[in-house]
Amino acid sequence: MAEKKIPLSKDELEALAERFPTPFHIYDEKGIRENARRLKAAFAWNAGFKEYFAVKAAPNPYLMKILKAEGFGSDCSSMGELLLSDEVGINGEDIIFTSNDTPAYEYKKAAELNAIINLDDISHIDYLEEHVGLPELVCCRYNPGPLKAGNAIIGHPEEAKYGFTREQLFEGYRILRDKGVKRFGLHTMVASNELEVSYFIETAHMLFELVGELSRELGIEFEFVNLGGGIGIPYKPEEDAVDLEALGEGVKKLYEELIIGQGLKALDIRLECGRMITGPYGYLVGRVLHRKSTYKEYVGLDACMANLMRPGMYGAYHHITVAGKEDAPADFVCDVTGSLCENNDKFSIDRAIPEPEVGDLVVIHDAGAHGHSMGFNYNAKLRSAELLLRENGEVKLIRRAETLDDYFATLDFDALVEFKA
Numbered sequence: 001m002a003e004k005k006i007p008l009s010k011d012e013l014e015a016l017a018e019r020f021p022t023p024f025h026i027y028d029e030k031g032i033r034e035n036a037r038r039l040k041a042a043f044a045w046n047a048g049f050k051e052y053f054a055v056k057a058a059p060n061p062y063l064m065k066i067l068k069a070e071g072f073g074s075d076c077s078s079m080g081e082l083l084l085s086d087e088v089g090i091n092g093e094d095i096i097f098t099s100n101d102t103p104a105y106e107y108k109k110a111a112e113l114n115a116i117i118n119l120d121d122i123s124h125i126d127y128l129e130e131h132v133g134l135p136e137l138v139c140c141r142y143n144p145g146p147l148k149a150g151n152a153i154i155g156h157p158e159e160a161k162y163g164f165t166r167e168q169l170f171e172g173y174r175i176l177r178d179k180g181v182k183r184f185g186l187h188t189m190v191a192s193n194e195l196e197v198s199y200f201i202e203t204a205h206m207l208f209e210l211v212g213e214l215s216r217e218l219g220i221e222f223e224f225v226n227l228g229g230g231i232g233i234p235y236k237p238e239e240d241a242v243d244l245e246a247l248g249e250g251v252k253k254l255y256e257e258l259i260i261g262q263g264l265k266a267l268d269i270r271l272e273c274g275r276m277i278t279g280p281y282g283y284l285v286g287r288v289l290h291r292k293s294t295y296k297e298y299v300g301l302d303a304c305m306a307n308l309m310r311p312g313m314y315g316a317y318h319h320i321t322v323a324g325k326e327d328a329p330a331d332f333v334c335d336v337t338g339s340l341c342e343n344n345d346k347f348s349i350d351r352a353i354p355e356p357e358v359g360d361l362v363v364i365h366d367a368g369a370h371g372h373s374m375g376f377n378y379n380a381k382l383r384s385a386e387l388l389l390r391e392n393g394e395v396k397l398i399r400r401a402e403t404l405d406d407y408f409a410t411l412d413f414d415a416l417v418e419f420k421a
Contacts, residue, residue, distance in 0.1 A: 004237050004365050006283065007031070007389060010324035013285060013361050016387070016395060022361070023286040023303035025372045026387040026395070027058075029066060031281035032368075033391070036070040039273070042248030046255070046269045052096050054229050054274025055081040057369035062388055062398040063278060064088045075229070075272035076115070079106050086113055096226065096272065098141065098187065100162060104131035111135060118187050118226070122168040125175055138176050139185030139226065142169055144206060162189065169210075170217065177220055184220055185270075186211060189228030193275060197243055201250040203227055208258035215264055224268040227251070231276040235317045235366050242276065275369040282368020284308050284384075288360045289339075297334035299356055304338025305345040306381040308367050309374050312344040320353055323361040328354035336362070340379050372399075382407060 007028045008016070016026070036051075043049040052075035053067045059081060064074065065088045073094035074085040085095050095115035099106060102124070110117050111132050118139040119125060128134060143163030164172055173184065186207055191199060207225045215221060234241050251269065259267055286303030310316040320336055322328070332355035336347040347364055356362060375383040386399035 004319045004321065006321055006323070006326075006363050006365075010361065013323050013363070017285070017287070017361065020385050020387060020397065021401070022384075023284060023301070023307050024385040024387055024401070025307070025367060026283050026285060026389055027063060027278065027368055027398075028281040028283075028389050030389075030391045032063070032066060032278055033070060035281065036067060036072065036277060039244055039271075039277070040071060042244040043251070043269055043271075045248065045252050046267075048224065048266075048268025050094075050224075050268060050270050051277075052094075052226075052270065052272045053277055054272050055084060056373060057274025058278045058282070058371075059084055059373050060386055060398055061088045062396070064090065067277065072277075075274070076110075079109055082106070082109050082113060082115070091115070093137070096139070096187075096270070098189075098272070107132045116185065118185070119164075119172070120162060122164055122172045122175075125172060125179075129179065134176070134179055134181055136181065137183035137185065137223070138181050139187050139224075140164055140169060140172050140176075142166070142186065142188040142207070142210065144188065144190065166210075170214065173214055173218055173220060177218055184222050185224045185226060186214070186222055187226035187228065187270075189230060189272070191228075191230040193232035194230050195232045195234065195239060195242055197247050197250065200227065200231065200242075200247055201254065204251045204254050205258070208254055211267070212258060212262050212264060221265045222267060223265075224270050226270040226272060229271060229273040229275070231271075231273050233276050233279045233366055233369075235319065237319060241280075277369070279366050279369035282366070282371055284364040284367040284371060286362050286364070288356050288358050288362060291356075291358060296350075297332070299334050299336045299353075299362075301336065301338055301347070301362055303347075303362075303364070303384070304340045304381060305342065306338070306340065306376050306378060307384050308347065308364060308371050309376070310370060311347050312342070313374075318347060318367065319365040320348055320351060321363045321365065322354045322356045323363055325354035325356070325360070330354055332356075340381065342378075377407060380407060 052073040054075040074090045076082045076097050077099040092114045093116050097110035097115045098118040100120040120141050141163040211222050231242050286301040289302050290300035292298040305312040330352045333352050335349050338345040382402040385401040388396045388398045
């Protein structure tokens, strides 16, 4: 069984907790950079390879700036994500804007930034043309329906709200061609947190064949294929990470056979990974506030589902370490809980961990993606701080914790005085 490690000792965590009250999220810059370089190396055979970091996974400009320095772009799906990207100097075709049920003002902002617009539906062609105008480069999102299996998180493609059907895709590119669009990309995203290399190679096979069919039937050429994201991470210690080198080699073999071997124009390979880029290198740190023994054992933290909702939302596994007790036997079976007035506010259920005491620090692993970013304010809970462990060992505050003033900022208490109920 693999071991889940923390990049800081108990004493270092305690010292941090004196400066930044728990709970907080902390990210490991060294791990993120090394992982980013490994992904790029796996696809170095493709001269135009580009990874667009899925901003929704960890929308913090400090993390985005690190990834920009590693050559990554941004995968955006909202106005806020577009503005964040622009703020850190990511713009132009280093942004791909993939959204659904999109308002016109967001398409307009994407066009102003010269981002690649990735359309989610055939009806959006006319909508984009009417409200913004059609750019020179357009990408379309393919939903293969029952031709491709999904997985537990994203569901079955035919039941997903995303993308064009195969028939709509051919018609959509014909319309775009006839309306004067000159440059084309193709995209799909059919799985989330997938650990099987073969799944992504099969996806590449599907898209490469489709590029050939579309090119021959419509007389158009594609500049890039975006294989999507969805590369998972080993949340459980016994799971293995995706073999990026095998993935790169598998896609290369298909590319040489189905693109170059068929005389098609050379394509840039694009990805839009988020979870696998930052997920394993982020940690939620909380402190044990209470122990409770009723029909079972409970360990209550100062963190809650508002800080990390994946376990409560999906029943997702996140490994838990009791700081300073890494070598102690994991023989205490309990639910690790937060303080929301919701019974699903649990980080784990019937989990065997080293027995914690009130005051112990607890570290929840793999919280670097879809962790802080999915936070919320139910029960008037405040979102926690984000910290960055720099490569030189320095720890920097990259987002302060919310305050009650932040929470109440959108309310007008002065007007309330005159309000007659």
